[in-house]
Amino acid sequence: MVVKPKAMTRRDFLRRSAAGLTLAGAAAALPAGAEDATRSTVVLVRDQAALGEGGKVNGEAVGRMLDLGVRELTGKPDADSAWAEFVKPEDVVGVKSNTWPWLCTPPEVESVVVSRLKAAGVAADRIAVEDRGAPKNPVFQNSTALINVRPMRSHHWAGVGSCIKNYMPFHHDCQSLHPNFCENLGELWSLPMVKGKTRLNILVMLTPLFHSKGPHDFKDKYTWEYGGFLLGTDPVAVDTTGLAIIEAKRAEYFEQAAPLPITPHHIRFASEKFNLGIADPARIDVKKLGWEEGRLI
């Protein structure tokens, strides 16, 4: 192997820090007004009633929260007109869910999404909810629109599993995306069955997983009742915001700054390499609704 003369090392980061060349500094150098064209909006909606006794998901509260979220996101006065911004009756809509057994997209959430799509005029036979079976599902194969909905969780190899990663089943060779801690997950969004179709990203933050341990990543003790959703049309901005909440929870739990063992740099790559959205928190407007206690951001 030939060592490239400009290998980036830990030492280089130390040198840069010492010289005051931080990313924040670089962002501040943007010309005034330039950022307006490159901003994204994410809605965080929380409700203490979203989870009942034993963590049971309250479908009614979920409906209220998602309606509130899409209204805020679209600026429409009511939920019906807000949902109608995302789909039209002639659309064929795939709801890309997540069935990871330890922390799946709750059926109550899927049910609300489907009901709102129907209310927007999409016929039932033009809607499908799938995870791993999505590529073989005729609705997904013929889809004109996708709704991307999954829970937020830490992940052993990608740092986090969130909206960007949720399209993994569409790839014929998932392993090919594993190198360098999944840096190229953004590539998923260029696949023919996906490209340009995503109308809405919903990152389920009801009981996020903030720390991974063991081969299956999951331990109940590393989840908490956050009772929220993040909504946005920009998957990178949604994931960036979700990550900020996870990092804040980790700092709270471990009583010190405790970055994820694997930096989820696929989010940054999705922005810089694949142009999928904005990963700079300074250019993301987070609109916060509902329950404030323990919001963390």
Added chain:
Amino acid sequence: MIVAVLFAVGQICDGAGQKTPPPLEILAPKQVNGWKSNGAGRMFTADTLHKYINGASEIYKALHVQRVLAQRYMKPDSPHITLDLFEMATPADAFGAYHHDIRAGKSAGIGQESEYEGATLVFWKGAYIVYITSAKAPDPVRAAIFELGRSVATAIPEAGAPPELLGELPEKGRTANRVRYFHNHFLLNLYYYVSDENLLYLDEDTEGVLAWYETPDGPPMTCIAIGYKNEAQARKAGSAFMKAYLPDADAEGVAQLEDGGWCGARRDGRLLRLVFDAETRQTCLQALVKQNQPREEET
């Protein structure tokens, strides 16, 4: 009560007298405390493991996983229990897989090292790392998890040695349960980011250990020892590291970095030692010297 595994399973010798590991299925009992195995378990290799645990498979592949048995145990009106039995290439790899995670839970006294935390028992013994888990663990489930663990541990024929390289790291001040074992630079970077390039010429034939040491102020000191196939490889890696990372090192191979911490590297035969974030030059130098005195020849 265990009914299936009544005796420890010995390793099997092939015609040439080579020991081959026992089939994984033999290590898993058919039932324990009323939980019965749900048919034949699922078997995976390094090439198929991602179908079972997705991205986490990369960690086990980096630590030379050979085979995995995933066996589910069921009991009416009770949560199921999952046994994941990983056969690694060597005991050092099993040790590495065990210490990949932070181990802050209580020891279960099973296998060579173990932890029970949040309805999961994990232990390593020999070249095996074993996870036994359930969604919830009220007392009967917990008892079954422990019984299952003891059964598997008993069935694993032999204990194995932790990485010999650990003896090359300072013992004094080492943070308990915070050691790591690796082969390639992806795993090293996961534990302590050094460079995006493979500056240290790590590959599947190298092995390294890393440990952290508490300091009164500032970040913990990180010590790394890497064993290369031969002296030439170690020399090449050491030179590449000094050129890219420590071009300003003094005659003893140490330098103070921009954040005030001391860093150093020193080669000793086919071994390379690295120290990061030492508080003083003296501490750095002390950590770079050979830790173990050579053993006396047995007579």
